[in-house]
Amino acid sequence: MSETVITRFAPSPTGYLHIGGARTALFNWLYAKAKGGKMLLRIEDTDQARSTEGAILAILDGLRWLGIDWDGEPVYQLSRAERHREIAEQLLAAGHAYRCYATPEELQAMRERARAEGRAPGYDGTWRDRDHSDAPAGMTPAIRFKAPREGETVIEDRVQGRVVFANKDLDDLILLRSDGSPTYMLSVVVDDHDMGITHVIRGDDHLTNAARQTQIFKALGWETPIYAHVPLIHGPDGAKLSKRHGALGAEAYRAMGYLPAALRNYLVRLGWSHGDAEIMSTEEMISWFDLDAIGRSAARFDFAKLENLNGHYLRATPDAELIEHLKALIPDLPEGGSLAAQIGADGWQKLERAMPGLKERAKTLIELLDSAAFLFATRPLTLDDGALKQLDAQGRETLAALLPALQGVESWTPQALEACVRGFAEATGRKLGKVAQPLRAALTGRATSPGIFDVLEVLGRDEALGRIGDQVGLGHA
RNA sequence: GCCCCCUUCGUCUAAUGGUUAGGACGCCAGGUUUUCAACCUGGAAACAGGGGUUCAAUUCCCCUAGGGGGUACCA
Numbered sequence: 135m136s137e138t139v140i141t142r143f144a145p146s147p148t149g150y151l152h153i154g155g156a157r158t159a160l161f162n163w164l165y166a167k168a169k170g171g172k173m174l175l176r177i178e179d180t181d182q183a184r185s186t187e188g189a190i191l192a193i194l195d196g197l198r199w200l201g202i203d204w205d206g207e208p209v210y211q212l213s214r215a216e217r218h219r220e221i222a223e224q225l226l227a228a229g230h231a232y233r234c235y236a237t238p239e240e241l242q243a244m245r246e247r248a249r250a251e252g253r254a255p256g257y258d259g260t261w262r263d264r265d266h267s268d269a270p271a272g273m274t275p276a277i278r279f280k281a282p283r284e285g286e287t288v289i290e291d292r293v294q295g296r297v298v299f300a301n302k303d304l305d306d307l308i309l310l311r312s313d314g315s316p317t318y319m320l321s322v323v324v325d326d327h328d329m330g331i332t333h334v335i336r337g338d339d340h341l342t343n344a345a346r347q348t349q350i351f352k353a354l355g356w357e358t359p360i361y362a363h364v365p366l367i368h369g370p371d372g373a374k375l376s377k378r379h380g381a382l383g384a385e386a387y388r389a390m391g392y393l394p395a396a397l398r399n400y401l402v403r404l405g406w407s408h409g410d411a412e413i414m415s416t417e418e419m420i421s422w423f424d425l426d427a428i429g430r431s432a433a434r435f436d437f438a439k440l441e442n443l444n445g446h447y448l449r450a451t452p453d454a455e456l457i458e459h460l461k462a463l464i465p466d467l468p469e470g471g472s473l474a475a476q477i478g479a480d481g482w483q484k485l486e487r488a489m490p491g492l493k494e495r496a497k498t499l500i501e502l503l504d505s506a507a508f509l510f511a512t513r514p515l516t517l518d519d520g521a522l523k524q525l526d527a528q529g530r531e532t533l534a535a536l537l538p539a540l541q542g543v544e545s546w547t548p549q550a551l552e553a554c555v556r557g558f559a560e561a562t563g564r565k566l567g568k569v570a571q572p573l574r575a576a577l578t579g580r581a582t583s584p585g586i587f588d589v590l591e592v593l594g595r596d597e598a599l600g601r602i603g604d605q606v607g608l609g610h611a
Numbered sequence: 612g613c614c615c616c617c618u619u620c621g622u623c624u625a626a627u628g629g630u631u632a633g634g635a636c637g638c639c640a641g642g643u644u645u646u647c648a649a650c651c652u653g654g655a656a657a658c659a660g661g662g663g664u665u666c667a668a669u670u671c672c673c674c675u676a677g678g679g680g681g682u683a684c685c686a
Contacts, residue, residue, distance in 0.1 A: 148686075236684095238684070241683085256682070299614070300614080304614090305682085310684085317684070338616065339681070341616070341680070403624075409626095410633075411634095412623090432616095432678080438636060439636040439637080442635090442636055497648090524646095556645095559645095569645075574645075585645075586646080
């Protein structure tokens with residue numbers, strides 16, 4: 135018998151849902167699902183100066199897009215400030231905290247001095263034992279935690295193993311700012327306790343915090359949650375993820391044309407593995423996921439692998455579903471408005487019919503859209519360099535000879551069209567490629583496209599013959 | 612500076628006190644082919660360095676180097 139697992143994802147709304155946060159959310163979600171537990175969402179907005187409404191929305195949207203849901207309503211940490219203050223008072227009354235009257239300037243000077251003397255830059259504990267009556271008049275103090283000075287604090291981390299911190303290295307942190315607002319360190323402890331969090335799965339940038347939080351839990355006489363500190367994700371060059379490379383929000387990956395399922399699959403394999411399994415369904419992820427299989431070293435973000443996975447998921451997704459993804463995506467693209475107009479109602483039908491050939495070749499939805507451009511192009515087509523090369527004198531001559539044969543095709547089906555073109559090639563002693571390539575260029579304006587007989591069919595008799603005519607000088611139709 | 616964590620092919624990773632150190636992406640070659648993809652076959656590619664422990668270390672221990680995180684009245 136074991137208690138129900140309750141995890142939480144606790145982003146601070148100072149920016150978008152970045153890739154590291156997305157993976158943390160995914161791990162929390164998977165673990166909760168794997169254990170039949172719950173994942174709660176807590177918005178850590180206690181830094182009022184940096185938290186924004188827009189960031190909250192971006193994070194919630196990002197999670198929804200990724201297909202990660204949470205149990206109950208999100209908890210806004212700021213709304214619990216009263217409770218946090220109450221606990222700070224309780225700590226103060228119990229002698230586990232004290233009032234600190236040091237000014238920011240004094241603290242700054244203290245740090246500089248410590249640095250100059252080669253000591254730890256933490257708070258020196260000036261007000262720890264100093265009498266209350268020494269307090270400067272008219273000043274509201276901050277409340278500091280009276281951290282233990284002797285001994286050590288041990289974290290039994292499910293990922294990192296046993297991590298030991300000497301208490302002398304952990305200084306007296308602020309619990310309540312002088313304006314009475316609670317700090318992150320206090321709020322996290324109180325909220326994790328009150329929300330009944332059993333497992334804290336988060337980035338290993340919080341490892342030191344786990345030690346500090348453990349001390350607070352102990353002072354309060356509360357049981358600590360089980361910790362699992364996951365290594366961070368680095369940029370492709372191994373450096374810390376920054377806005378300049380890789381630290382993009384979920385919506386950026388969406389805009390680049392990645393599928394949520396592909397991103398989930400990619401992310402779950404960053405730092406976690408299940409034998410040789412690479413491509414796995416969400417159900418498989420849930421049934422296989424466990425904390426013990428999370429590695430301890432940081433991973434680099436590799437777009438090439440994400441693209442490969444995305445291509446796989448693109449091919450595996452039903453055509454109609456891809457259409458839905460595209461319809462949702464287009465309005466958010468830079469040229470989305472004009473593109474939507476260009477496609478029109480009739481274009482979506484053509485797109486769906488051409489989808490089997492299109493999705494086979496694309497790595498992202500953006501590529502898919504790009505390769506579908508010929509469907510919506512209007513005559514006469516603009517030819518790219520590759521197409522121009524195919525449509526040299528010889529190519530045009532071939533098309534001119536082929537045109538009558540195509541005009542004579544009774545039923546405009548891929549099968550009939552293929553029979554016609556192959557027959558033409560054979561009869562005139564040409565290799566099929568010598569016919570198919572100029573044809574492709576004339577029909578799509580490019581040198582690459584889905585199978586040429588499918589292209590002919592999707593375009594329809596009139597449009598296809600018109601495009602060929604344009605290239606052999608019979609332009610108009 | 613101090614504290615903590617990490618180190619297997621270019622990248623994500625598997626495995627093991629004795630293996631030809633496995634898979635995936637990427638790359639190269641070949642096949643297939645109406646193009647491009649996809650697909651198939653093959654190939655190059657790794658245990659950071661140095662000490663120990665041991666009959667035997669990639670695996671256990673120590674040191675060095677390199678990388679990362681933390682060190683706020685941010686979260």
